[in-house]
Amino acid sequence: MTMIDRLVHQGRFLPVLAVVTSLIVIWYAGAVYLNSTQLIDRYQKQEIDWTIGRLAADAWRMERPVLPSPHQVGLELKKTVIDKRVTSKRSLVYHAGITLSSSLLGFALGTLLGVALAIGIVYVTTLDRSLMPWIIASQTVPILAIAPMIIVVLGSIGITGLFPKSVISMYLCFFPVVVGMVKGLRSPEPILVDQMHTYSASPAQVFFKLRLPSSIPFLFASLKVAIALSVVGAIVAELPTGGQGGLGARLLTGSYYGQITMIWAALIVASIVSALLVTAIGYIERIALRRLSGGQAVST
Amino acid sequence: MNQPAQSASAVVHISDLSLEFSTDDGPVQALSGIDLDIAPGEFISLIGPSGCGKTTLLRVIADLETHTSGEILVNGVSPGEARQNRAYGYIFQAPALYPWRTVRRNVMLPLEIMGTAREEREARAVRYLELVNLTGFENKYPWQLSGGMQQRVSIARALSVEPQLLLMDEPFGALDEITRDHLNQQLLELWRKTGKTVVFVTHSIPEAVFLSTRVIVMSPRPGRVMDVIPCNFPKDRTLDVRETADFLEIAHRVREGLKAGHSYDDD
Incomplete structure (x- = not known):
């Protein structure tokens, strides 16, 4: 409780957190929207019944998305920033x-x-x-x-x-x-x-x-x-x-x-x-x- | 001191001096036909309403403005030469201290510019801060000081150059009356101790009469001298002198002089 209090009263943490959270939410939503055309096309060709849930899940793990989801970018960052040696040309x-x-x-x-x-x-x-x-x-x-x-x-x-x-x-x-x-x-x-x-x-x-x-x-x-x-x-x-x-x-x-x-x-x-x-x-x-x-x- | 000084020995000799500013609305006669001789050790006040040219006259003496006609000599040479010889110390309306310098280093600024040796700079900073009663404040920064103390630092800084002539442009104008009275007494004491020549611009009648050996009453449009009033109060006077009949009489004469120059007209 006191810790939450402190974070709230420091006055800086909360606004930043709110902005970052809403940006990530918008990003995920945007990824579904922008990738949907490709996906729905594919569903129709393969005659698959689809729900919004399935669409979202597929949109967030596409190989070649129009807009990659935040965790895909995060994974790419981990791969190219942390996993690679800094002398590597792929780092x-x-x-x-x-x-x-x-x-x-x-x-x-x-x-x-x-x-x-x-x-x-x-x-x-x-x-x-x-x-x-x-x-x-x-x-x-x-x-x-x-x-x-x-x-x-x-x-x-x-x-x-x-x-x-x-x-x-x-x-x-x-x-x-x-x-x-x-x-x-x-x-x-x-x-x-x-x-x-x-x-x-x-x-x-x-x-x-x-x-x-x-x-x-x-x-x-x-x-x-x-x-x-x-x-x-x-x-x-x-x-x-x-x-x-x-x-x-x-x-x-x-x-x-x-x-x-x-x-x-x-x-x-x-x-x-x-x-x-x-x-x-x-x-x-x-x-x-x-x-x-x-x-x-x-x-x- | 009632007699005008002989121009040969005068610290400042001004005769028939005029200054015209050119502005967008045409020329403005800031000073017209000024005659004034200031003897060594005198305390001269220039008093008058805004626009009467009192600050301009002080700036001409300091070579911050150039006159258009007439003659002016400071220590027998032109104001420009006198400035090069560091003949005067100028104290502005505002303390004009550098916020990034301590009090001590502010006082040493003109000495640094003159190329005075370090030990001498340090010694003079100590000496003149003591003279203005600021010992112990050497390592403070200007913002840590009151307005009155800041102005005293600027006085110490002007004194550190050890000029024989002090030019002061309404130095206490921005201060409250209690502080101003206090600083007036300190200034008087300083003048008595050092025997310097002072030219002091003010728009306060009591201040002018209390401090001066002569009060020069000026009036505007064009800036000119209306009256020269000698005041001969004892050198060790205190603020009490302001209650005496002599004082009130002189103050009255200054006021009459200002009135004669239509200084009280609404415009």
């Missing part, structure tokens, strides 16, 4: 590792590029006027269209492997970082900037002592968006490079061979990777913001 951990390394490299490059562009925009009037429209335009180009070209162009000059994939992650990542950092670097109140002027501080001193620390909360808000985008970028980049592995390659293989369950398993691993990365950034953010506010409790 999703192995593929997730490939995707993770290219998204992290892309994230790092994108953050560096974003911060550098933001500094340029804040400090150089010409860049402020000229650069922003191009940066916005860069994000209106569909990434799916541009990704294969980047891979091909870089491949033709002999750059292959991790780096071209990271470039695509970087392409998606730098945008939120630029926008957030420009806002952050401009965030100090005029009174603080005037104060620096009365100290006759050099531009570098104003940057490192005032503008950069003031921009940190804005940077972290952007980094959370950027890290999730970097995983998307890495997966998109892996689609045209199918052979080299990664979760994107897994998705492509799955769709070649009609292995829908395999696609779902890869999708779930991809979202787990993203969620873990966003959580990690959130954790670092909490530490950084606490320091910035002099140890005062902060809400993020």
